[in-house]
Amino acid sequence: MIIGEMICSIESIEPIEPVGIIVCSFAVILLLSIICTWYKERIGGYILTICSVFYAVFIYITAGSNKILASVLISFPFLLSGILFILASRDE
Numbered sequence: 001m002i003i004g005e006m007i008c009s010i011e012s013i014e015p016i017e018p019v020g021i022i023v024c025s026f027a028v029i030l031l032l033s034i035i036c037t038w039y040k041e042r043i044g045g046y047i048l049t050i051c052s053v054f055y056a057v058f059i060y061i062t063a064g065s066n067k068i069l070a071s072v073l074i075s076f077p078f079l080l081s082g083i084l085f086i087l088a089s090r091d092e
Helices: 001-010 018-037 041-062 067-091
Strands: none
Touching: 001 018, 018 041, 018 067
């Protein structure tokens, strides 16, 4: 989707907004924390959980309408995954 959007938007190049940069940085951090959980479940789970809470707060602040719904729908899967990784690491 990102590559397709980049190809379609070559004609009308618009400046990048700070909100877009923050969303992309959250996406990169969440992806790296998921990759980290393959090697260290507990550390990756904590990073994933903390980052998802910050992401939920950021979405709540920047969302236009239905702030709570947008925040929960976007960040809840990462929060749930982080909590499950933390619980799975307790068995070791």
